[in-house]
Amino acid sequence: MTPFNRQPDEADRLDDYLDDLAMGEPAPRSTIEPDLAQTVARVNRSGAAEAPPHLKAAIWEDLMSATYAGDAGTMAAPIDPGARIDRSRSGWLPTFTPDKSRSSRFALVAAAVAVFALIGGLVYSAMQPGGPSPTPPGGNYAFFAPGDATPIAWPEDTVFPPAEDCTVPVVRVGEITAILQSSYEGWERGSSQRDFPLTPADNVPSAPPLPDGEAVDADTAAAIEEVYYTYIACRNAGSIRQEFWLMSNDGIARALAPNGRPTLGMIGMLAVEPTPVPGNAVPLYPIEELRLLPDGRVALIYQTLGSAPVEDQYINYLIFVEHNGSWYIDDRYCGTCG
Amino acid sequence: MEITLKRERWGDVEIDDAEARWIAAAQRDLRAFAPLYQRYFDAVYGYARNSLRDPELAADITSETFARAMKALPRYRSNSFRGWLFTIAHNAIVDSVRRRKPTAPFDDLLMTPDRDPSPEELVLAGESTRWVSALLDRLTENQRQVVALRIAGLTGPEIADVLGTSVGAVKATQFRAYSRLREWLSDEPELRDGAIR
Numbered sequence: 200m201t202p203f204n205r206q207p208d209e210a211d212r213l214d215d216y217l218d219d220l221a222m223g224e225p226a227p228r229s230t231i232e233p234d235l236a237q238t239v240a241r242v243n244r245s246g247a248a249e250a251p252p253h254l255k256a257a258i259w260e261d262l263m264s265a266t267y268a269g270d271a272g273t274m275a276a277p278i279d280p281g282a283r284i285d286r287s288r289s290g291w292l293p294t295f296t297p298d299k300s301r302s303s304r305f306a307l308v309a310a311a312v313a314v315f316a317l318i319g320g321l322v323y324s325a326m327q328p329g330g331p332s333p334t335p336p337g338g339n340y341a342f343f344a345p346g347d348a349t350p351i352a353w354p355e356d357t358v359f360p361p362a363e364d365c366t367v368p369v370v371r372v373g374e375i376t377a378i379l380q381s382s383y384e385g386w387e388r389g390s391s392q393r394d395f396p397l398t399p400a401d402n403v404p405s406a407p408p409l410p411d412g413e414a415v416d417a418d419t420a421a422a423i424e425e426v427y428y429t430y431i432a433c434r435n436a437g438s439i440r441q442e443f444w445l446m447s448n449d450g451i452a453r454a455l456a457p458n459g460r461p462t463l464g465m466i467g468m469l470a471v472e473p474t475p476v477p478g479n480a481v482p483l484y485p486i487e488e489l490r491l492l493p494d495g496r497v498a499l500i501y502q503t504l505g506s507a508p509v510e511d512q513y514i515n516y517l518i519f520v521e522h523n524g525s526w527y528i529d530d531r532y533c534g535t536c537g
Numbered sequence: 538m539e540i541t542l543k544r545e546r547w548g549d550v551e552i553d554d555a556e557a558r559w560i561a562a563a564q565r566d567l568r569a570f571a572p573l574y575q576r577y578f579d580a581v582y583g584y585a586r587n588s589l590r591d592p593e594l595a596a597d598i599t600s601e602t603f604a605r606a607m608k609a610l611p612r613y614r615s616n617s618f619r620g621w622l623f624t625i626a627h628n629a630i631v632d633s634v635r636r637r638k639p640t641a642p643f644d645d646l647l648m649t650p651d652r653d654p655s656p657e658e659l660v661l662a663g664e665s666t667r668w669v670s671a672l673l674d675r676l677t678e679n680q681r682q683v684v685a686l687r688i689a690g691l692t693g694p695e696i697a698d699v700l701g702t703s704v705g706a707v708k709a710t711q712f713r714a715y716s717r718l719r720e721w722l723s724d725e726p727e728l729r730d731g732a733i734r
Contacts, residue, residue: 209712210708210709210711210712211708213708213711213712213715214693214707214708214711214712217687217692217693217711218692218693220690221687221690221691221692221695222692234719234723235715235716235719237722238715238718238719238722239715241669241722242669242673242684242688242715242718243687243688244669245668245669245670245673246583246587246669246670246673246684246685246688250578250579250582250583250596250599254582254596254599255578255579255582258578258596258599258600258603259571259574261600262574262600262603262604262607263568265604366562366565366566366569367565367566368566368567
């Protein structure tokens, strides 16, 4: 090793000098010996590596594709899909190893998801006048009916969460497939975690009764209201897979496969490019009540007005579940849907 | 993208307020990570390349670093984003070296001479750059790491965080490193032929 006699002052000055360079100071305030400054400059010049522009763009594209692409993709995913599923509640998913017959049955479900996502998207797009629309024509998914039959005169202070406020990531189709696998196997085992029926099979003008419960505390209310707001913003963005980000795994499974098997109409919407529909925005319906249910979930209750000629008030629920400190939509009941 | 240069001091590290806003936005939506990526890509790539002396591997490490960072961003609470990001890069480099040659000491692997440069690289890099790079290879692993992080633009406290050491140790190490480099560069004519071959 080359001997040296380190002077504390010199080391401090060099450190200050290098810190000034690091902080982008145009002229370092600290002075060091000229030949040492020249050494620093030469080393910095030799080591400063500007990556090829195509590399920067390619890596960014890979990162975004892996994070937001519609399928698991063939490129190496830098974000572990399993971890992404953890966003909601990995601990809640059934963890048993499926037997061969179940795997075989699930293969049909998975294939249906992939094929339906492709074909259903095309069919669904073709059915829309003027091109693809993210707003489904009805059914359970038409949860916040924007009222395209007779325009509703909203009060002046009505809030319409804009699409730009839908800032959550999408859930990838590969993740949805995994969620459906677990839920499907759960159904096979009769282990659905709901302890009372909620998702309506038919048009029901009056809400099914909810269990009694206390009001939630202010922090819980604020957290749930934020998810509620973002959820409607994502509705207005026409981005179903971003809505799914705000839903629990069971919630996603119930939305896509209310009877345990995905339907063509629901899966097909996964393939539709998110597109906001101008003039068809969903409002932030005022919350009537946030009720703590006996199973620990929270019901967000709000009312909607039906379209003419039946302009009754309808009760709607969003049921939230907490996982790892965050709240997710676990189930929905839509009074005006049918 | 225009960068606001208003600075605040968080602990020992200054940050600009634009970066704080980018981080907050990216924690809500990873697509907002773009300006952070734009700001730090070259520095991370350079650090990986200077550490590993392999452009292809450096590209892989850079990709892995940003992927890890984006995944961990919701949990980010550090004072220095740059220090946090380079800690991830440093760990990715260490992991990569261990994967490549699990039985070889880290120091030996980092001392592996550069591969033969392509004609294009020779033209671009120039002999002077190669000469300094060869000298960096002669430093100890610690010294080389500190210098590589300095080249990447990190401050002393950030380097201390990345390497898990004290600011005083970084100060002493970098002084030894730059003193040795100064000495070697002053002997350039005698050493040059022997160092690059």
